Amino acid sequence: MTPDIRINADRMHRAFDELAAIGATGDGGVDRPTFSEAHLAARAWFRRQIEQSGLIFRVDGAGNHSAFLPCGPEGGPSILLGSHLDSVPRGGRFDGALGVMAALEILRTVQERDLRLKFNLEAMDFTDEEGTLVGLLGSSALAGRLTQENLREPRGGRDRLLEGMQRAGLTELGMLNSGRPAGSLGGYLELHIEQGKRLERLGRNIGIVSAIVGIWSYRLSYVGRADHAGSTTMQDRRDAALGAAAFTLAARQLLMRDFPDCVVNVGRMEFAPGAFNIVPARVDVSLEFRSPDAAEFEKLNKALLTAAKEQADRYGLGLDTADLGRHDPCPMDSAVQQAMTAACEDLALSYVSLASGAGHDGQSLAGLCPVGMLFVPSVDGASHSPREYTAWPDCVNGANALLQIVLRLAS
Amino acid sequence: MTPDIRINADRMHRAFDELAAIGATGDGGVDRPTFSEAHLAARAWFRRQIEQSGLIFRVDGAGNHSAFLPCGPEGGPSILLGSHLDSVPRGGRFDGALGVMAALEILRTVQERDLRLKFNLEAMDFTDEEGTLVGLLGSSALAGRLTQENLREPRGGRDRLLEGMQRAGLTELGMLNSGRPAGSLGGYLELHIEQGKRLERLGRNIGIVSAIVGIWSYRLSYVGRADHAGSTTMQDRRDAALGAAAFTLAARQLLMRDFPDCVVNVGRMEFAPGAFNIVPARVDVSLEFRSPDAAEFEKLNKALLTAAKEQADRYGLGLDTADLGRHDPCPMDSAVQQAMTAACEDLALSYVSLASGAGHDGQSLAGLCPVGMLFVPSVDGASHSPREYTAWPDCVNGANALLQIVLRLAS
Numbered sequence: 001m002t003p004d005i006r007i008n009a010d011r012m013h014r015a016f017d018e019l020a021a022i023g024a025t026g027d028g029g030v031d032r033p034t035f036s037e038a039h040l041a042a043r044a045w046f047r048r049q050i051e052q053s054g055l056i057f058r059v060d061g062a063g064n065h066s067a068f069l070p071c072g073p074e075g076g077p078s079i080l081l082g083s084h085l086d087s088v089p090r091g092g093r094f095d096g097a098l099g100v101m102a103a104l105e106i107l108r109t110v111q112e113r114d115l116r117l118k119f120n121l122e123a124m125d126f127t128d129e130e131g132t133l134v135g136l137l138g139s140s141a142l143a144g145r146l147t148q149e150n151l152r153e154p155r156g157g158r159d160r161l162l163e164g165m166q167r168a169g170l171t172e173l174g175m176l177n178s179g180r181p182a183g184s185l186g187g188y189l190e191l192h193i194e195q196g197k198r199l200e201r202l203g204r205n206i207g208i209v210s211a212i213v214g215i216w217s218y219r220l221s222y223v224g225r226a227d228h229a230g231s232t233t234m235q236d237r238r239d240a241a242l243g244a245a246a247f248t249l250a251a252r253q254l255l256m257r258d259f260p261d262c263v264v265n266v267g268r269m270e271f272a273p274g275a276f277n278i279v280p281a282r283v284d285v286s287l288e289f290r291s292p293d294a295a296e297f298e299k300l301n302k303a304l305l306t307a308a309k310e311q312a313d314r315y316g317l318g319l320d321t322a323d324l325g326r327h328d329p330c331p332m333d334s335a336v337q338q339a340m341t342a343a344c345e346d347l348a349l350s351y352v353s354l355a356s357g358a359g360h361d362g363q364s365l366a367g368l369c370p371v372g373m374l375f376v377p378s379v380d381g382a383s384h385s386p387r388e389y390t391a392w393p394d395c396v397n398g399a400n401a402l403l404q405i406v407l408r409l410a411s
Numbered sequence: 412m413t414p415d416i417r418i419n420a421d422r423m424h425r426a427f428d429e430l431a432a433i434g435a436t437g438d439g440g441v442d443r444p445t446f447s448e449a450h451l452a453a454r455a456w457f458r459r460q461i462e463q464s465g466l467i468f469r470v471d472g473a474g475n476h477s478a479f480l481p482c483g484p485e486g487g488p489s490i491l492l493g494s495h496l497d498s499v500p501r502g503g504r505f506d507g508a509l510g511v512m513a514a515l516e517i518l519r520t521v522q523e524r525d526l527r528l529k530f531n532l533e534a535m536d537f538t539d540e541e542g543t544l545v546g547l548l549g550s551s552a553l554a555g556r557l558t559q560e561n562l563r564e565p566r567g568g569r570d571r572l573l574e575g576m577q578r579a580g581l582t583e584l585g586m587l588n589s590g591r592p593a594g595s596l597g598g599y600l601e602l603h604i605e606q607g608k609r610l611e612r613l614g615r616n617i618g619i620v621s622a623i624v625g626i627w628s629y630r631l632s633y634v635g636r637a638d639h640a641g642s643t644t645m646q647d648r649r650d651a652a653l654g655a656a657a658f659t660l661a662a663r664q665l666l667m668r669d670f671p672d673c674v675v676n677v678g679r680m681e682f683a684p685g686a687f688n689i690v691p692a693r694v695d696v697s698l699e700f701r702s703p704d705a706a707e708f709e710k711l712n713k714a715l716l717t718a719a720k721e722q723a724d725r726y727g728l729g730l731d732t733a734d735l736g737r738h739d740p741c742p743m744d745s746a747v748q749q750a751m752t753a754a755c756e757d758l759a760l761s762y763v764s765l766a767s768g769a770g771h772d773g774q775s776l777a778g779l780c781p782v783g784m785l786f787v788p789s790v791d792g793a794s795h796s797p798r799e800y801t802a803w804p805d806c807v808n809g810a811n812a813l814l815q816i817v818l819r820l821a822s
Contacts, residue, residue, distance in 0.1 A: 194642065195639045195641075195642035195643075196639070196642035196643055196644070196647075197643075197644070197647055198644075213641060215641065215688075217687055226795070226796065227792065227793075227794065228606045228607070228768070228769060228792075228794040228795055229674065229676035229678060229699060229701075230606075230624060230626065230674060230701050230767075230768035230769040230770070231605065231606035231607035231767070231768035231769045231792070231794060232606075232607055232608075232674070232768070232792055232794075233607070233608070233609075233674065234663060234666055234667050234674055234675070235667075236607075236608055236792060239663075239676075241659055241677050241678075241680075242659065242660065242663065244656070245655070245656035245657070245659040245660050245677075246656070246660060248652050248653065248656040249653065249656050249657060249660070252645060252650075252653065255645055256645050256646075263640065263641060263643070263644065263645055264645075265640035265650075265687065265688065265689075265690060266652050266656075266691070267640060267652075267682065267685065267686050267687045267688065267689055267690070267691060268682040268685040268686065268687070268691070269652075269680050269682060271678065271679040271680060274678065274679040274697075275678050275679065275697075276628055276676065276678045276679070276697050276698075276699040277626075277676065277678065277699055278676075278678055278795065279676060279678070280677070280678060280679070286685075286686075286687050287687075288640060288687040288688060290640075290641050356641075356642070357639070357641035357642035357643070358639060358641040358642050359641070381638065381639075381642070381643055381647060382638075383638065383639035383642060383643075384637070384639055384689065385637060
């Protein structure tokens with residue numbers, strides 16, 4: 001049996017609200033992109049919280065900030081709890097922040113009860129989970145997986161990365177040497193908002209994450225011919241817009257018919273030359289798709305590329321396909337999922353097993369230690385938006401469930 | 412009977428080639444956007460040609476450059492011949508330039524024969540036909556139709572317009588006061604390349620333009636909701652891309668089925684927020700359509716707006732519709748078309764009546780005097796491109812036809 005203890009919900013609420021005020025956008029959201037002034041202010045505030053609590057403050061070469069509680073064997077492995085304090089531009093106040101505040105509160109709760117566990121505990125704020133600069137930067141570094149390549153062509157641009165690192169007092173060498181030794185981690189656990197509507201729709205308190213989806217991105221370029229849009233008949237055109245439009249509709253149909261557990265997004269198109277009076281010569285399509293299952297992931301990839309080519313052929317267009325990279329689907333540890341189920345039953349919380357459609361730092365750590373994630377409901381599924389909201393009792397349920405899981409795994 | 416005279420094809424060829432070297436891009440094209448260095452150099456060259464020919468050089472407050480030949484009654488009306496020396500960025504060497512060179516050659520031919528006609532002749536290079544800054548700027552000014560409004564929000568941007576005007580030594584006041592008095596023009600005639608494939612496909616020498624199409628532009632904005640592209644199911648999305656894509660395909664179908672003489676173009680889409688991992692909240696569609704017939708123009712407008720709304724409803728999206736303005740279809744003068752037919756028959760040139768899918772300066776002048784246009788074949792229909800090409804014998808045919816028409820109308 002695990003001890004019948006609960007987190008201090010009022011203390012967590014005060015901390016959550018103080019944090020939400022840093023970089024607040026006035027509409028319920030926060031603007032704390034990685035290494036922005038507001039992000040660094042949130043980290044400074046987190047450090048003060050840790051030090052005032054009597055926990056040990058740590059920061060590594062990748063800028064990951066953490067609270068350490070030596071409640072286990074000296075020099076022994078830790079269970080890492082965490083999430084991130086950075087946000088997307090004009091994002092919500094729950095994404096990442098809730099997980100860090102819950103982790104901190106769990107360390108405070110264990111600390112004030114003076115519990116002795118099989119593991120030490122560490123509550124971490126990972127650097128750049130949202131990928132303003134690199135994407136899962138801090139967790140990749142901590143897992144020893146960050147490469148010079150990752151830093152050389154960051155998705156946010158090299159100049160912006162270097163400028164941000166300077167502001168945060170970080171170096172490339174430090175980042176590349178932030179890997180934790182094998183055996184130093186007993187597990188990684190994260191509480192996060194769902195960012196979807198499934199828990200709300202099913203009326204469940206807790207989502208036990210079965211896997212983090214794989215994400216694959218492409219740039220598909222339909223290539224036609226620029227012609228005068230007045231003097232060229234409809235029949236004579238090789239209009240790149242037609243291929244891009246037809247693919248967008250075909251991809252959706254394909255997913256809804258054959259891949260019910262997957263999603264696809266055409267998030268952007270760029271038209272060239274892009275004038276009212278010129279038939280589009282080229283349309284670049286930003287394509288992304290996700291699957292929780294490795295075999296489906298490959299099948300979906302083939303089906304989408306086939307559909308893309310079919311639409312190009314149909315309208316007499318060329319098709320250039322640039323693979324922009326993939327993260328494979330990442331199953332969560334089954335023993336951790338069992339502990340989560342037991343914890344929910346202990347606490348009389350309703351739960352359901354589901355895949356995470358979003359990427360998370362746990363992906364980086366999956367090879368290093370057992371990884372697990374818990375979700376709490378997102379009202380209306382809103383995410384990466386100031387409309388993002390989770391009712392406070394749900395946040396408390398999530399934190400208490402996480403505490404029980406820690407105690408199960410560490411007692 | 413009109414005199415059995417012909418233009419000097421060699422002289423016109425030399426002039427055409429000299430002009431094509433100004434702003435040449437090395438791939439057969441020219442880059443002479445309005446008031447660029449190359450454009451002003453072409454105008455200076457045109458002035459020298461006029462003065463060396465013993466023709467009278469004129470320039471008005473809108474920068475329209477012309478050669479004047481007093482071959483008719485002193486102080487009497489003129490037949491205006493012309494086109495433009497500006498090009499689209501990296502355009503072709505025939506569009507506009509051929510019409511100005513043919514007009515100049517006709518004045519030289521009439522001058523060296525010392526013909527006395529019922530009208531004086533003027534060969535004009537209009538300012539900014541291509542609309543780098545305003546669109547039909549010079550011809551609108553000459554027709555007394557240019558407004559302060561036109562200059563206040565030019566499509567090329569106000570700063571660029573003012574900067575160009577300064578370079579060309581022009582003022583707003585001068586532009587707004589360049590209108591020709593009523594009765595000063597006996598007609599306006601223009602030779603132009605077809606910019607389409609119809610003459611080539613039909614194997615005809617000359618296109619007699621029946622009308623210049625009307626052009627109507629809209630910005631259609633499909634409005635959905637930005638959601639996380641990983642954690643939002645396909646069913647839960649309000650994806651603005653779907654409306655934009657479905658409309659693009661529906662518009663094409665509608666045109667090909669019900670409006671065979673019209674064309675439609677979706678030349679650009681802009682996605683917001685425009686990220687791989689966010690469901691598009693808004694897609695702005697640049698829509699333009701054209702019709703040679705006023706009644707069809709209105710019918711097509713209604714049909715397209717209905718289709719736009721249908722696709723919005725189908726995908727649960729909002730639709731904002733911004734009317735960006737229209738130019739009505741402009742029928743060519745019927746007496747001028749009859750003179751063109753007769754001239755082609757005199758010269759044993761095959762011909763066909765067709766609408767111009769592109770806009771031209773004649774539209775501006777249609778209320779002021781009888782207007783007519785002749786087309787010569789464009790190889791492969793290429794236009795606004797360095798690939799633009801018309802075989803030299805076709806250019807000569809066009810210039811000789813234009814000369815015969817002038818003689819018919821002015822004898």
